[in-house]
Amino acid sequence: WMTGTAIAGDKEECVAKCEAAAKVMKDDLTGALCEINKKDGKFVKGSVYVFAMRGGVMVAHPMKPALIGRDLSALKDKDGKEFFKEFITVAKDKGSGWVDYQWPKPGEKDPSPKSSYILKVDDNFYVGAGYYK
Numbered sequence: 214w215m216t217g218t219a220i221a222g223d224k225e226e227c228v229a230k231c232e233a234a235a236k237v238m239k240d241d242l243t244g245a246l247c248e249i250n251k252k253d254g255k256f257v258k259g260s261v262y263v264f265a266m267r268g269g270v271m272v273a274h275p276m277k278p279a280l281i282g283r284d285l286s287a288l289k290d291k292d293g294k295e296f297f298k299e300f301i302t303v304a305k306d307k308g309s310g311w312v313d314y315q316w317p318k319p320g321e322k323d324p325s326p327k328s329s330y331i332l333k334v335d336d337n338f339y340v341g342a343g344y345y346k
Contacts (some may be wrong), residue, residue, distance in 0.1 A: 227344055
């Protein structure tokens with residue numbers, strides 16, 4: 214039962230961190246993006262971290278700064294899923310929701326199953342935070 218509890222905690226952490234980041238982004242976009250980019254910032258806890266996007270373009274990512282400024286909308290995971298396109302759809306159509314995909318854990322090359330909570334900030338931006346299953 215420990216695993217289930219850990220995952221439930223991570224899921225709650227993802228939602229809480231996204232809601233906090235979205236709130237700060239509405240007040241101070243530049244400051245929020247700077248904070249999201251910090252590996253030791255308030256939007257990172259263990260393997261859970263917030264990333265921010267504008268459409269298919271990554272605008273803040275604490276673990277993989279090389280992704281910032283890149284349009285990732287055509288990127289597919291190892292199963293061929295265009296999960297960034299799914300992020301956009303969830304943000305636009307639902308306002309928030311979960312997307313399952315494969316993504317490498319920080320420091321690893323091979324992808325692992327991950328689920329990210331996506332939350333619309335405004336008409337341009339959305340944030341996400343995920344946990345590894």
